[in-house]
Amino acid sequence: MTMKQWLKSAVIGSFAFALAACGTGDETTGGTGENGDAGEETEEEASVTEYELTFTMDVEETDEGLKTVLTIQNETDEEKRIDFATSQKYDVIVKDEDGDALYQFSEGQMFTQALVSETVEAGGEYVMEDIWETDEDLSGRTFEVEAMLNIFSVDNEEIDKSVFTLNKTAQF
Numbered sequence: 537m538t539m540k541q542w543l544k545s546a547v548i549g550s551f552a553f554a555l556a557a558c559g560t561g562d563e564t565t566g567g568t569g570e571n572g573d574a575g576e577e578t579e580e581e582a583s584v585t586e587y588e589l590t591f592t593m594d595v596e597e598t599d600e601g602l603k604t605v606l607t608i609q610n611e612t613d614e615e616k617r618i619d620f621a622t623s624q625k626y627d628v629i630v631k632d633e634d635g636d637a638l639y640q641f642s643e644g645q646m647f648t649q650a651l652v653s654e655t656v657e658a659g660g661e662y663v664m665e666d667i668w669e670t671d672e673d674l675s676g677r678t679f680e681v682e683a684m685l686n687i688f689s690v691d692n693e694e695i696d697k698s699v700f701t702l703n704k705t706a707q708f
Contacts, residue, residue, distance in 0.1 A: 582683075582704040587690040588612045589656070593683045595706040601670040602639075602706070604628045606683055607663050610656040617655050618662070621688040621697070623648040628666045631680040638679075639668040651688065674708040681706055 583592040590609045595602065606626055610616045624647035630639040656662045685700035 582702040584700065584702060585611065586699045587616075587693075587695060589616060589618070589690065591685060591700045591702065593681070593702045593704055595679075595681050595704055597674050597708050598667065600667050601672075602630060602668040602674065602679065602681075604666045604668075604681060604683060605663065606666070606685070607661050608656060608685070609661040610658060613658045615655050615657050615660075617653055617691050618687055619689040619692075620652040620654070620686050622686060623650060623652055624686050625652065625654075626664055626666070626686060627684045628668075629682045630668055631682070633678050633680075635680070639670075641666050676708065678705060678707045680704075 583590055585591075588611050590607075590611055592607045592609070594605045594607075596605075597603070606628075608618065624642060624645075626641070628639075628641040629637055631637050654662055681704045683702050683704075685697065687695060687697050687700055689695055
C-alpha cells in the first residue's frame with residue numbers, strides 16, 4: 537500500500553468513525569428524578585431543581601407551530617459551569633393523546649461528540665428554544681411534551697443526567 541493509499545484509507549476510516557460516533561442522539565430519553573418522578577406535570581410550567589439549578593419548560597403555540605422554551609436558572613450566588621456531553625444540549629419529544637411521537641428535535645440530526653460548556657452567572661439563566669414547525673391547527677388538541685437536558689457535569693461534578701427530564705401536558 538502506498539503512502540497516498542494509506543492516507544486516503546485513514547481519512548475515510550476516521551470520517552466513518554466520526555459519523556458513527558455522532559449518531560442521532562436519543563441517549564437522553566427516559567429516566568427519573570431523585571424522587572422517582574420524571575419531573576412535574578402542570579398546566580403552566582414544569583420544573584425540577586437539582587444541583588442548585590432549576591430546569592423549567594414552557595410550551596406555547598406560535599404562528600410557526602409549537603414552541604418549547606427550556607430554561608436553566610442558577611439559584612446560587614456563584615456562577616455555575618454546565619458541561620453537555622455532546623453538541624446536543626437537549627431533546628424535545630412531542631406526543632399525541634395516544635402516546636405516538638409526532639416530533640423529536642434530535643430526529644434526523646447529527647451532533648458532534650465534543651464537550652460543550654456553558655456558564656450561568658449567579659442568579660442568571662440559560663435559555664434554549666425549540667420550535668416544532670407545523671402547519672397543523674393545534675386548537676383543541678392535547679400534547680404530551682417531554683424535554684431532556686444532556687448535561688454531563690455541573691461544576692466538574694459528573695451527574696445523573698436523567699434528573700433533568702420534564703414532562704408536561706399542553707392543551708390548546
